[in-house]
Amino acid sequence: MSLFSVVATPIGNLEDITIRSLRVLAAADVVLCEDTRMTKKLLDRHDIRVQTLSYHAHSRLSRVDDVVALLKEGKNVALVSDAGTPGISDPGSQLVRRIREEMKKEIEEGVLKIEAIPGPSALTAALSIAGVPCADFVFLGFLPHKKGRETLFKEIKSSERSVVFYESPHRILKTLESLVTHLEGETKQVVICRELTKIFEEVVSGSAQEVKTYFETHPDKVRGEFVVIVSV
Numbered sequence: 001m002s003l004f005s006v007v008a009t010p011i012g013n014l015e016d017i018t019i020r021s022l023r024v025l026a027a028a029d030v031v032l033c034e035d036t037r038m039t040k041k042l043l044d045r046h047d048i049r050v051q052t053l054s055y056h057a058h059s060r061l062s063r064v065d066d067v068v069a070l071l072k073e074g075k076n077v078a079l080v081s082d083a084g085t086p087g088i089s090d091p092g093s094q095l096v097r098r099i100r101e102e103m104k105k106e107i108e109e110g111v112l113k114i115e116a117i118p119g120p121s122a123l124t125a126a127l128s129i130a131g132v133p134c135a136d137f138v139f140l141g142f143l144p145h146k147k148g149r150e151t152l153f154k155e156i157k158s159s160e161r162s163v164v165f166y167e168s169p170h171r172i173l174k175t176l177e178s179l180v181t182h183l184e185g186e187t188k189q190v191v192i193c194r195e196l197t198k199i200f201e202e203v204v205s206g207s208a209q210e211v212k213t214y215f216e217t218h219p220d221k222v223r224g225e226f227v228v229i230v231s232v
Contacts, residue, residue, distance in 0.1 A: 008119030132231035
């Protein structure tokens with residue numbers, strides 16, 4: 001039986017990886033990576049020597065064919081993202097879907113197993129320290145740059161659940177400006193979690209205006225990846 005393992009990797013601190021993840025990566029014939037250079041740092045840290053191939057949003061369809069061919073040969077393939085759990089706001093979900101479609105028979109016959117190797121996720125890490133209601137929530141991934149963006153901010157305003165999304169340092173101030181505009185007169189709180197699991201991990205909370213003012217007056221903190229939570 002061949003294995004296709006979806007392996008969660010650290011979101012910052014390289015020590016945040018499970019024993020099982022290390023075992024699976026070491027046993028894989030091939031590790032698929034968003035950026036092979038990023039993954040090499042993790043593999044080198046744990047003295048793992050394995051072949052790596054790139055798989056990212058701009059990979060050609062032929063790469064999917066290559067992966068299917070490897071699995072049909074009985075190879076064990078592991079999929080990782082640059083950070084966190086593959087398939088959460090990255091192209092990994094598309095690859096898993098294609099494999100399920102093209103190797104449905106092999107999966108049903110037990111020739112191929114697709115397995116989850118759980119671990120770090122910026123989404124759950126942020127919610128665990130934000131101190132907001134999260135028995136149920138809405139996750140939006142990365143907001144679109146243009147089309148549909150304003151519609152989403154309107155949905156965030158009217159949502160009766162906490163809303164979580166990711167943002168880059170290049171767009172965080174623009175996003176906070178949009179939240180100030182759309183949440184004017186609302187009691188909703190905004191929580192920003194940045195540099196999760198790293199030395200300068202930080203949580204900033206308050207009204208949309210208060211959070212925006214904080215980052216405007218601390219431009220040195222507009223770096224890293226951001227998890228934005230708008231709580232009810």
